[in-house]
């Protein structure tokens with residue numbers, strides 16, 4: 001079974017060429033996430049400026065879904081106001097867990113990347129893999145505000 005055939009070109013590409021890989025040395029917050037179901041580990045490096053998430057880098061060790069999700073997430077949230085980042089996190093979580101939150105949902109037409117991630121819903125045991133980077137980012141924002 002070929003990964004490309006099962007999960008599609010977009011996720012395969014992010015898995016093979018992760019964006020924003022490598023923790024920025026001047027990260028202000030480093031946050032670790034762990035998914036015991038699959039063994040996924042992710043570490044995010046976050047930099048903040050003027051109420052925005054200036055940069056979001058990551059490293060990790062985990063399944064292809066988790067790594068692709070982290071790569072897509074970093075691209076979506078970088079340079080965004082923190083309020084919007086929180087909304088994207090909540091919207092993605094809600095979508096993956098089947099809740100109706102159109103108020104905060106990353107729109108289907110916002111990128112083909114997010115649509116590809118939504119497709120992971122077809123594999124319920126992998127939803128936690130896709131969510132891990134996002135829940136880790138949520139914890140990172142809380143650490144920043146603490």
Ligand code: ZN
Pocket residue numbers: 035038039040062063064065066128129
């Ligand atoms: Zn996983």
